Every structure is written in structure tokens, then in C-alpha cells.
Amino acid sequence: MTKREEDELVRRITDGDTEAFSYIVETNQKNVYNLALRMTANEDDALDISQEVFIKAYTSLSGFKGQSRLSVWLYRITYNTCLDYIKKTRRIQTESLSDDDESPPVQLPDMRYEPENELSRKELKAALDRAIDSLSEEHRKILIMREYSDMSYAEIGLALGINEGTVKSRLARARKAAADYLIRSGTIEGFPRQKDERR
Amino acid sequence: MKNCEYYEELISSLIDGEITETEKLELEEHLEECTSCRELYNTYSALFGRADLAEPPKELLPNVMAAVRDLPAGRKSGGGKKTYIYIRYIAAAAACLALAIFAVPRLLPGADLFNNKKAYETNESIDPSYVADGAAPAGAADRSDEAELRDSEQESVKEDDIKPEEAEPHEAPNALMPHSGYGETTDLPIFIIYDTLPDYVSADGSETLEDGSLLIKADADTVRRLVNDGYVFENAATPDSSMPEEAAVIFVP
Numbered sequence: 001m002t003k004r005e006e007d008e009l010v011r012r013i014t015d016g017d018t019e020a021f022s023y024i025v026e027t028n029q030k031n032v033y034n035l036a037l038r039m040t041a042n043e044d045d046a047l048d049i050s051q052e053v054f055i056k057a058y059t060s061l062s063g064f065k066g067q068s069r070l071s072v073w074l075y076r077i078t079y080n081t082c083l084d085y086i087k088k089t090r091r092i093q094t095e096s097l098s099d100d101d102e103s104p105p106v107q108l109p110d111m112r113y114e115p116e117n118e119l120s121r122k123e124l125k126a127a128l129d130r131a132i133d134s135l136s137e138e139h140r141k142i143l144i145m146r147e148y149s150d151m152s153y154a155e156i157g158l159a160l161g162i163n164e165g166t167v168k169s170r171l172a173r174a175r176k177a178a179a180d181y182l183i184r185s186g187t188i189e190g191f192p193r194q195k196d197e198r199r
Numbered sequence: 200m201k202n203c204e205y206y207e208e209l210i211s212s213l214i215d216g217e218i219t220e221t222e223k224l225e226l227e228e229h230l231e232e233c234t235s236c237r238e239l240y241n242t243y244s245a246l247f248g249r250a251d252l253a254e255p256p257k258e259l260l261p262n263v264m265a266a267v268r269d270l271p272a273g274r275k276s277g278g279g280k281k282t283y284i285y286i287r288y289i290a291a292a293a294a295c296l297a298l299a300i301f302a303v304p305r306l307l308p309g310a311d312l313f314n315n316k317k318a319y320e321t322n323e324s325i326d327p328s329y330v331a332d333g334a335a336p337a338g339a340a341d342r343s344d345e346a347e348l349r350d351s352e353q354e355s356v357k358e359d360d361i362k363p364e365e366a367e368p369h370e371a372p373n374a375l376m377p378h379s380g381y382g383e384t385t386d387l388p389i390f391i392i393y394d395t396l397p398d399y400v401s402a403d404g405s406e407t408l409e410d411g412s413l414l415i416k417a418d419a420d421t422v423r424r425l426v427n428d429g430y431v432f433e434n435a436a437t438p439d440s441s442m443p444e445e446a447a448v449i450f451v452p
Contacts, residue, residue: 018267025260033255047256054263056431059270063426076429087393087451128246146215147247153217172211175247179239188242 001027006070014062025054028071031149032078038129038148039082049085053078068158075149075159079141127187131178139174146171201229203236210240214248381433381449384414388432388446390425396450399424405450415448422446 001009012020032053037046056077057064064073132143145156153167160167183190209226212218218226230237381389396402400421405413417425422432422443432446 019264021267022260022264025263029255029259030252033259034252037253043256047259050255050259051262051266055266058263058267060426060431063423068427073427073429077431078429080429080431083393084391124245125251148252153215168212168217169208171215172208175211175243176207179242179246182246 003069010061010064010070013058021054021058024057024070028074029054031071031151032074034148035075035078035144036082038144039079039086045085049078049081053081056081069155071149071151072155072159075145075151075155079145124187127182127185128178131181131185131187134181135174135177138170139177142167142170143174143178203233206230206233206236207239210236210243211247213240214243381412384408384449385447387416388422388443389449390417390430390432390446391449391451392430393451396448397425397428400448400450402450408449411452413448413450413452415450417446417448419444421448 009020009023013024029050033046033050036049036053037043040046040049053074057074060077064070132140132147135143142156142160145151145159151159153164153171157164157167162170179188182188206226206229209218209222213223213226230240381391392400400415400417402413402415405415408414422445425446425448426432432443
């Protein structure tokens with residue numbers, strides 16, 4: 001859908017065509033749900049939040065000035081809603097991985113002594129989630145945005161209020177920081193340059 | 200000669216498909232010569248590049264559409280009011296409450312019915328079952344509904360008996376986060392912002408609330424910018440369904 005078509009759709013909805021809103025839900029629900037799922041790590045909460053996000057968006061559509069794409073606006077609402085929810089229920093992602101949590105800790109195989117073994121994709125993704133949680137707020141936010149939605153660099157830039165060049169460099173630094181965390185934790189081996197530096 | 204840090208950024212961009220042809224050729228040449236960057240590329244390919252996205256539950260779309268169709272006219276798109284997903288259940292609960300109040304008056308001894316109703320209307324998270332906590336006064340069972348109402352009007356309820364923010368939040372299916380509790384701080388629509396204030400919202404002249412949060416007045420332009428940035432306001436006190444001309448920002452550092 002082009003920007004112009006999107007603006008027309010928004011106009012129809014704010015003029016009273018409620019059913020037209022279903023198109024917005026259908027095309028954005030996957031991104032919204034996955035972002036909420038990533039931030040809450042709970043399917044029920046993610047569903048609740050996703051529903052809340054779309055209803056909020058519906059009632060606030062007249063305030064959406066169309067300066068960015070709907071997907072970007074919805075991302076912002078989702079992120080703020082998740083943050084709001086997490087703060088209110090005092091559930092922080094890093095705490096969910098702590099020993100105090102009731103859920104069993106993520107079991108990461110010790111790669112240091114079995115370098116030939118490869119982690120399964122699922123195990124690697126779980127380890128990556130842990131690495132992302134260890135990042136600074138700035139790095140975590142942009143990496144989650146990129147990894148858990150289909151937003152382009154341009155859209156990410158719009159959402160964060162930064163230019164594409166900054167998106168590019170910030171993402172690269174975030175990924176490097178995540179990879180460094182995984183190396184320090186022994187999940188993956190360091191890169192030859194780093195190995196040489198340790199000698 | 201560019202260092203590996205430059206190519207690390209290109210590797211990240213390549214993973215995302217956000218790289219020009221020229222940059223791609225440049226990177227490919229470098230990867231042929233640099234073992235470290237080649238291993239970095241392999242690692243990034245395994246780690247990054249769009250996690251397998253989960254399919255949203257099938258009920259998400261129909262639930263949302265059912266909720267927006269049920270919104271009162273004043274809250275339709277363009278209303279700008281925060282709408283809790285469980286408003287529908289609150290409406291049903293309100294009907295049950297009315298039934299409980301007028302059909303079983305013995306459960307509400309000493310309760311000021313009008314105060315109860317007022318508290319219930321201004322806070323959507325109140326579970327109507329809280330009104331059943333009181334014990335029936337002696338002889339209440341033999342009295343007419345009208346007599347019960349008259350007596351209850353005459354008796355005031357201590358504010359401590361009804362504290363919307365302490366009442367059990369309504370546990371409707373898929374109920375969401377509890378009411379913020381700031382609804383009685385101001386009659387204005389409220390934006391609640393945590394940690395970092397947008398740069399166009401100034402804390403100058405703000406009022407510090409009991410819990411340490413700041414109450415900041417927002418003008419129409421600020422309201423529009425906040426909504427455009429994905430912040431949604433709550434507090435249904437404002438009857439007008441249009442975009443508010445002013446609002447309050449509750450900043451929770």
C-alpha cells in the first residue's frame with residue numbers, strides 16, 4: 001500500500017468506516033504481536049497488548065498526522081504500551097532470566113570444550129535473546145526493532161527520530177555488542193582477530 | 200585502506216539487505232582476504248536477520264474488530280480516548296452491579312449507593328464484587344428497596360471503604376494492565392511517560408506528586424506530537440470525543 005493509499009484509508013476510517021480498520025489490523029498484526037511477544041515473553045500478555053494497541057490506534061487515529069507510515073506509528077504505540085505494561089506489572093525481561101524467576105533457566109551448552117558442536121538454531125536464538133537483554137537501552141531497542149519486525153532502516157529511523165546512517169551504525173554496534181556478549185559467555189567462539197589479541 | 204570496523208558495518212547492512220551494489224562488491228572483495236570478517240559474516244548470518252516471526256493468534260483480528268464496533272459513538276475513531284479492551288466486560292459488569300444493588304440490598308448495608316456508583320463510573324478497573332463485602336444490617340431483609348435506598352443515602356461511606364485504586368482490577372478474559380491510578384489526579388486526559396521525556400515536553404513548572412512523579416501540563420501542539428509519537432492518553436473524564444486541546448503528562452522517572 002502506498003503512502004497515499006494509506007492516508008486515504010485513514011481518512012475513510014476517521015470518517016466512520018469502521019470496517020476499513022480491519023485492513024490495518026490484518027497487515028500489521030504480525031509485527032505488533034511479535035514485538036509484544038518479544039518484550040513480554042508471554043503469549044497471553046502479547047495477545048492482550050496487541051489488542052490494546054489496535055484499539056488505542058483506532059481511537060487515536062484522528063491524531064495520527066501521517067508524517068510517518070502507519071507501521072511506524074503502530075510500532076511506537078506497541079513499544080510504549082509494552083513498556084507501560086512491564087513497568088506496571090514490574091516484570092522486567094532481565095529479571096525473567098534471573099535465578100529468582102520460577103521458570104527454568106536457559107541451558108546453554110558449554111562450547112568452550114566442544115568447539116566442533118554447533119548450537120541448534122533454537123538454542124542460538126534463545127542465547128541471542130539473552131544477549132539482547134544485556135545490551136544498553138539504545139542498542140536493545142534498535143536491535144529488537146530490526147529483528148522482530150519488518151521495518152526498513154528508513155522506517156526505523158523515522159520511529160527513532162534518527163537518520164538512516166545512524167540506524168546503520170547503531171545497529172552494527174548493537175550486533176557487535178551482542179556477539180561480544182555471546183563470546184564472553186562461551187556460547188560462540190571468538191573471531192580470529194580477537195583470538196589473536198588474547199595471546 | 201579501510202579497517203575492519205568499516206566492513207563490520209557493511210556486514211550488518213548486508214544481513215539486512217540494506218546495502219548498495221557498490222558496497223556489496225567492496226565487501227565481497229574484503230571477505231575474500233580477511234578471515235576474521237569472513238567468520239564475523241558467518242556468525243552474523245547465523246545469529247541475526249529476522250527472527251522467525253510467530254503467527255498472531257487467530258482471535259486477535261475478530262476481538263479487535265468486535266471491540267471497536269462496540270465502542271460508544273463518542274469514542275469512535277477520532278475520539279482519542281484510551282479504551283481498555285475490557286470495556287465490554289465492564290458494561291456487562293455494570294449491569295450485574297445494578298442487579299446486585301437493587302435486587303439484593305441486604306448485601307449493601309451502610310453503603311452509600313450513589314458514592315459507589317460514582318466511584319465505579321470513574322474507574323473502569325473496579326471489580327463490582329467489592330460492593331458485596333459488607334455485612335447486612337439487622338432487619339435489612341424485611342425492608343423495601345426504596346427504604347433501603349433512602350437509608351443508604353443518609354449514611355456516608357468513609358472514603359477508606361472505597362478506594363478504586365486498591366480494589367481488585369476487573370479480571371475479564373484477556374484483561375490488560377490495571378488502571379494507572381492517576382485518574383483522580385486531574386480531570387485532563389493523561390499521558391503517562393516513563394524514564395525519558397520527549398524533548399518537546401518540558402518539566403519546567405511541573406508539579407511533583409506524592410509518588411515522586413511529575414505532573415506537566417501539555418498544550419494542544421504537544422498533545423498532537425505525543426499522539427503522533429505513539430503515546431495514547433487515558434482518563435475518560437473528558438466528555439468531548441475530539442482530540443483534547445490540553446492534557447496532563449505524568450512523568451514517572
